[in-house]
Amino acid sequence: GAVVSQHPSWVICKSGTSVKIECRSLDFQATTMFWYRQFPKQSLMLMATSNEGSKATYEQGVEKDKFLINHASLTLSTLTVTSAHPEDSSFYICSARVTDTTRNEQYFGPGTRLTVT
Amino acid sequence: GENVEQHPSTLSVQEGDSAVIKCTYSDSASNYFPWYKQELGKRPQLIIDIRSNVGEKKDQRIAVTLNKTAKHFSLHITETQPEDSAVYFCAVNLGNEKLTFGTGTRLTIIP
Numbered sequence: 001g002a003v004v005s006q007h008p009s010w011v012i013c014k015s016g017t018s019v020k021i022e023c024r025s026l027d028f029q030a031t032t033m034f035w036y037r038q039f040p041k042q043s044l045m046l047m048a049t050s051n052e053g054s055k056a057t058y059e060q061g062v063e064k065d066k067f068l069i070n071h072a073s074l075t076l077s078t079l080t081v082t083s084a085h086p087e088d089s090s091f092y093i094c095s096a097r098v099t100d101t102t103r104n105e106q107y108f109g110p111g112t113r114l115t116v117t
Numbered sequence: 118g119e120n121v122e123q124h125p126s127t128l129s130v131q132e133g134d135s136a137v138i139k140c141t142y143s144d145s146a147s148n149y150f151p152w153y154k155q156e157l158g159k160r161p162q163l164i165i166d167i168r169s170n171v172g173e174k175k176d177q178r179i180a181v182t183l184n185k186t187a188k189h190f191s192l193h194i195t196e197t198q199p200e201d202s203a204v205y206f207c208a209v210n211l212g213n214e215k216l217t218f219g220t221g222t223r224l225t226i227i228p
Contacts, residue, residue: 004160032214043206043218044161093160097214104149104168104210108160 003027004096006109013084014117020080021112023094029074030096034106035067038091050077084116119144121209123219130197131227138222140207141189149210150183150190155221156203164205165192194224202226 003026013019023033031052036044048069049057056069068080077096081088091113095106120143130136140150151166167174167181167190174181178197183190194201207219 034215043220046215046217049215104214105151105163105166106216107163108153110160111158113158 002098002105002107004094004107004109006094006112008112009110010113010115012115012117015085016083018080018082019084019114020078021092021094021114023077023079023096023109025075025096025107028096028098030077030098031074032097033071033077034095034097035069035077035079036093036095038093038111040091044093047079052077081114084114086116089114089116119147119209119211119217121207121217121219123207123222125222126220127223127225129225129227132197132199134197136192136194136197136201136224136226138192138205138207138224139189140191140209140219141187142209142217143188144209144211145185145188147188147209147211150181151208151210151216152179152181152192153206153208153218154203155206161206197226199226199228 005024007022033050035047038044046059047062050069050071052071058064071077091111093111094109097106123140148169153161154164155161165179165181167183178195180193202225205222208216
């Protein structure tokens with residue numbers, strides 16, 4: 001149980017284009033999902049919290065107009081990197097929290113490696 | 118906000134010996150403390166967690182201890198094996214769902 005998938009696993013795009021990444025909880029419902037980015041040999045940095053049916057909450061310094069998040073159902077959240085630039089190249093990982101107020105566990109997707117050329 | 122420090126940043130241990138990684142946190146209201154293992158290019162995997170009402174938790178070769186007074190918690194791996202080599206992250210949750218991660222420890226098990 002508690003499987004999270006992410007698609008695509010890797011993507012290469014040109015500067016100025018947009019890329020959409022999907023995060024799905026496969027065997028549980030997730031009211032809340034989280035989006036992280038991770039640079040090589042560094043920790044996970046939370047970008048935003050995605051809540052089903054409402055606007056995402058962005059961390060300080062993260063541009064909400066550049067990183068568009070949509071959480072339209074209890075099993076799917078999407079992150080769209082708009083007008084991508086080479087500095088956006090990174091490993092993007094989502095996580096999903098089990099919808100149970102007595103539990104805190106977050107389960108991670110396999111990540112998406114984005115390369116912007 | 119919450120501040121989490123993790124030490125050491127790298128750790129090399131002879132196979133069969135024990136490894137200990139320690140994290141300290143700043144907010145005494147924090148109530149959930151998971152540990153994640155991440156292999157190169159892969160997702161972080163939850164390996165053990167502890168809640169603030171418990172002082173120690175063990176799962177086979179892995180254990181976590183929590184000292185609420187001192188605001189630190191530690192990961193203990195006994196009888197280490199080569200497959201334990203990975204990066205380990207601690208994290209802290211304030212009850213607001215967000216996890217704040219430590220900076221990571223690269224553990225290398227020497228055969």
